[in-house]
Every structure is written in C-alpha cells, then in structure tokens.
Amino acid sequence: MVRYDVLKMDLKSTKQQYAVLALSDEKLLEEIFSLLSISVNPLANPYSDDGSYAASISRLPIGLRAMAATHHLDISLTLDDLGWHFLNFGESSFVRETEAGLRELGLREMADWFAEAYAIVNPLRPEIDVCGDYDDCLTQHGHMDRIDELTRQARPKQAKGSKGPIYGAWITYTRAHPENVFGKQIL
Secondary structure, eight states, X not given: OOOTTOEEEOTTSSSEEEGGGGSOHHHXXXXXXXXXXXXXXXXXXXXXSSSHHHHHHTTSOHHHHHHHHHHHHHHHXXXXXXXXXXXXXXXXXXXXXXXXXXXXXXXXXXXXXXXXXXXXXXXXXXXXXXXXXXXXXXXXXXXXXXXXXXXXXXXXXXXXXXXXXXXXXXXXXHHHOTHHHXXXXXX
C-alpha cells in the first residue's frame, strides 16, 4: 500500500505529485478501495434509511466522498437495474450524495438518468414494499420501459474485463485531482 503522507514536489510546476499516481490504473483503483475501506465508518450502513452512511462520507475529501457515494451504484448497475438500486440504497441523503458524486466525477448524463430513475421509483417504494413485486409495480404504473431505457443508457456496453463508467471515472478523476481524493498533503 502506498503511504498517503508522502508527497513529492515537482519544482518545474506548482502541481503536487502524489506517489500513488505512478501506479497502473488497476493498482490505483486498488489503492482507492483501500483508502475507502479505512475512511468510511464501518458502522455506517449504506442499506439503512437512518442516514448514517451519508453522514459518514460527508467528512471525506470531495473526490473520495464522490467515490464512496457512487461505489454501490456501480455494483447495482452490474447486478440489477437503475430503479432497483433505490430499493437497496434509497435513503434520501445517500441519493443526494450519489447524484452529487456522479456530477463531481464528470458523469453528468449518468447523474441526470440517476435523478430521473429516483423520481420514478421513490414515490412507489411503499407500494413496492407492500406488494413485493418491483417489476409488476413499475409495469402497472407504466414506468418499467423507462427504467429499462435509463439502465441501458447508464450501463453502456463495455469490453470484458474493462472498468465500468463509474470506476473508470474514479481513475480519471484521481489522476486529475489527487488532492480531492487523498487530501492536501504537506511534506
């Protein structure tokens, strides 16, 4: 693991150079995950409606905060659809953090699709909880086709083994703004 308290100064530029940026994309992503694992309170439950997860990540540097907020969405897009994400991670503060995180990471279109899907699913959550059938409920209300379309847009086709758009954005963002992920570091 790279030590985050070590900073190199490039005297030819005013930009601070972080040692972790010399890593491959794969290793950099591993470092980000390691940092997230020690930075987010393990008692903060992203599945809960108590707001603890959003409160926990609110203290992180803005880029790391965006990554903590969007991590679960990347998983949801792999396993489920965009609407189902809100059945697992629909707490309003966490949803706001996720949308803001997508925008911070430069995924503005995805943030728009995310917000639209939330506006569709959130009012129906109590009904979905009662009937227990997400697909039927959204179909009866005429929303399933739109959720499917939003999911297709948010989950672009990608080569096997490549990073999805969210994790790919983490890498791009970290290379451009390491201070927003690892914090401002002083020698």
